[in-house]
Amino acid sequence: MELVCPAGNLPSLKVAVKAGADAVYMGLQNATNARHFAGLNFTEKQMTQGIEFAQSRGCKVFLAVNTYPYCHDLPTWQQAVDTAAELKVDALILADMGVMDYACEKHPDLNIHLSVQGSATSAAAVNFFAEQFNIKRAVIPRVLSIKQVAHLVNNSLVPIEVFGFGSLCVMVEGRCLLSSYATGLGPNNHGACSPAEFVEWKNTDSHLETRLNGILIDQVAKDESVGYPVICKGRYQVNDQIGYAIEEPTSLNTLSILAELKAIGVAAVKVEGRQRSPAYVRQVTEVMRAAIDDCLTRPDKYVVKDSWNQTLGDLSEGQQTTLGAYYRNWQ
Template identity: 55%
Template structure:
């Protein structure tokens, strides 16, 4: 049985080195421009950082994947094509793309460059994945976090494309990177602005012992003095629905799939991905180290594997709202 790759996020050179040191098989990163979906200040890689990161990873037998996963804007396609050229010239092990036009460019201009279909491409069916394979020779597809284990297994049985799934991190219940709720409220595309709640649209106001969190003026939540406040994300806000104030769409929580590793291994998943290029090097080090230990234990003996309590404690510490879920993998509400 082929070992599963552990794919880790890197928003900086320090985070990349932490991921490699803690056992990631591959690290994904972005350039300091609009070609990646985590484009904001203080994050991502200069050319010098990339060269150092590539040398560090390749010197230890690890891979570096370039996330060029946004959709080119009208009149600026050359910037996205230049990003692909940069990845190819620097020795990227793969590029992660969502836009078919960019895939065509990469296929024609750099035929030896390995292509991965980004989660931003929202490929949730066999037909979608096979179309990308037939047209652009993709080698791997990253699945959105909306499929059950049974649905993932069915896709794997019917395609030669490697399948990558998320194992830990923020949970998205929308069309990833193209959330219409966020676009409607902020006026910005999450795909092109680096995050679904851009900092310029976030505001906090404390009044009469209550903290109000707003997104572009829209009230997302309010917190009592002793209540932990979450970053205002529209899908994870509390709203008044027919007189009942609660999380109408989704609670602040993070995906944690370490209890499901034996199933993912047995069905033939090629890679487990950790979300969080916007997170700190400490987050990267602790989450990668925990997932590495869990994945190694599961691959040694899937029958006797059981996630350790200290692994769960570590992951919960880095989860939104200090809560974790298996998300759509099992869909207990069905």
């Protein structure tokens, strides 16, 4: 079971490699990937350096080109695919069928992984991409229970990668329009949800508010802290009650089910967080490496160490973690 870690920039890539990632994933500095944030991602020169650094140490490099180009944008996405082929990444992480079709035709030897943004939640959907685009792996959305993951792994034509730690998308990835409904820009068409230019933090006499394109996402008393205004983690009024109607600020943490994920045949565990600091990437990679090593070497005796949970808990959104949809009652 591989450990796949986020590389938002060169320093993060280096610490992830040193801390024991089996693979790192990165993106270019444009809307071709789902973490299109200012100051993040790689120039071509940095990619070359990163690939050399990682591959010479036995770590694979994946390039995420996992947003959806409109007709007139397609050449830019195709250029990203060409760049990946030229720089010899180990795999391209793609979501769009048009981009996949191009990659298959132009670079038939290039490995394609289906991005989580490709929204494949069943074996039939994964096998569609396997048969049509010869994908070598699929990353699946954070919507399946562990039993459903096992069923998918058993019936899929290709190995399956799942999310192991990081920010929790509550909605099926690739099919969430909440951000673009509020702002015009979202993960599919822009590579980011709640783009920074629409975010407003406002102090009133009694409250601290966060707004997205004018919409009140949350408000707290002045001495409390409030998270980044992603729509699914806001507080709203439903049936005269105010609360986290969709989900609380929390991070996914699969330490307690890692041995099970290994046992059902999951091929790789992914850590979310290209937007996070190198220090975060190092700490999470170290914990996940140690845990996966324990799973691999002593699967019957695997026990989650308190120190691992402590470290990951401290790094989590709202200092809370959850098993998300893997755990049926969360649903």
